[in-house]
Amino acid sequence: MPKYVIERELPGAGKLSAQELQAISQKSCGVLRDLGPQIQWQQSYVTGEKLYCVYIAPNEQLIRQHAQQGGFPANRISKITTVIDPTTAEA
Amino acid sequence: MCKPIMTSVSDSVSPRREVYRLFAASALLLVLGGLTNAGQAAERSAASNGAEPRAKLSTYVIEREIKDAGKLSPVELRDISRKSRDVLEKLGPNIRWVQSYVVDDKIYCVYQAPNKEIIRRHAEQGGFPANRISEVKNIISLKTAE
Numbered sequence: 097m098p099k100y101v102i103e104r105e106l107p108g109a110g111k112l113s114a115q116e117l118q119a120i121s122q123k124s125c126g127v128l129r130d131l132g133p134q135i136q137w138q139q140s141y142v143t144g145e146k147l148y149c150v151y152i153a154p155n156e157q158l159i160r161q162h163a164q165q166g167g168f169p170a171n172r173i174s175k176i177t178t179v180i181d182p183t184t185a186e187a
Numbered sequence: 188m189c190k191p192i193m194t195s196v197s198d199s200v201s202p203r204r205e206v207y208r209l210f211a212a213s214a215l216l217l218v219l220g221g222l223t224n225a226g227q228a229a230e231r232s233a234a235s236n237g238a239e240p241r242a243k244l245s246t247y248v249i250e251r252e253i254k255d256a257g258k259l260s261p262v263e264l265r266d267i268s269r270k271s272r273d274v275l276e277k278l279g280p281n282i283r284w285v286q287s288y289v290v291d292d293k294i295y296c297v298y299q300a301p302n303k304e305i306i307r308r309h310a311e312q313g314g315f316p317a318n319r320i321s322e323v324k325n326i327i328s329l330k331t332a333e
Contacts, residue, residue: 101288118332125329177289180264180289
């Protein structure tokens with residue numbers, strides 16, 4: 097199953113409180129439950145103005161549907177071709 | 188009762204033994220002083236590399252725009268990783284590469300570093316683009332909803 101990086105532009109994202117982040121996460125999880133087991137949220141990096149989210153999904157369309165139903169922006173969706181880390185240098 | 192005994196012990200120390208004791212104490216001070224200086228020198232040396240020991244590290248996401256990144260072969264990715272690792276080794280222990288997500292025309296890299304500046308330096312020395320560098324304020328996942 098492919099993995100995707102989603103850029104969500106959200107001004108002030110870095111200032112969201114723990115409660116606000118929890119509310120967003122709950123909203124996201126609710127939509128994910130409705131969409132079924134094929135789409136999975138791995139994790140999201142919250143920065144000042146953007147969230148970088150990593151999802152597992154069968155296609156881009158399902159990620160767009162999740163964003164629409166949850167009311168989240170999805171400014172850029174890119175399929176991950178490879179994940180590399182320091183061990184890649186040893187290959 | 189104790190006082191006379193202590194006095195007598197003190198009185199029994201020969202002048203020669205006292206000299207030895209003073210000599211040993213001075214030598215110990217010299218050794219300790221030397222160690223402290225060595226420690227400070229090591230810290231100065233690390234600082235000159237831009238790598239202050241025990242610096243507080245933040246997580247950063249770096250967007251690197253690379254045309255056709257998704258088409259890089261495993262050998263090309265290995266070579267890029269080696270280049271990156273070599274520059275990281277030169278920059279010291281305070282900048283760490285966690286992982287990178289390669290997509291069609293970008294690489295999203297996750298690093299730990301004390302500041303953006305050292306990430307820019309790594310990019311310049313390695314010849315990598317760093318189009319956007321953002322400090323990660325929070326990492327959220329399914330657990331955050333609980």
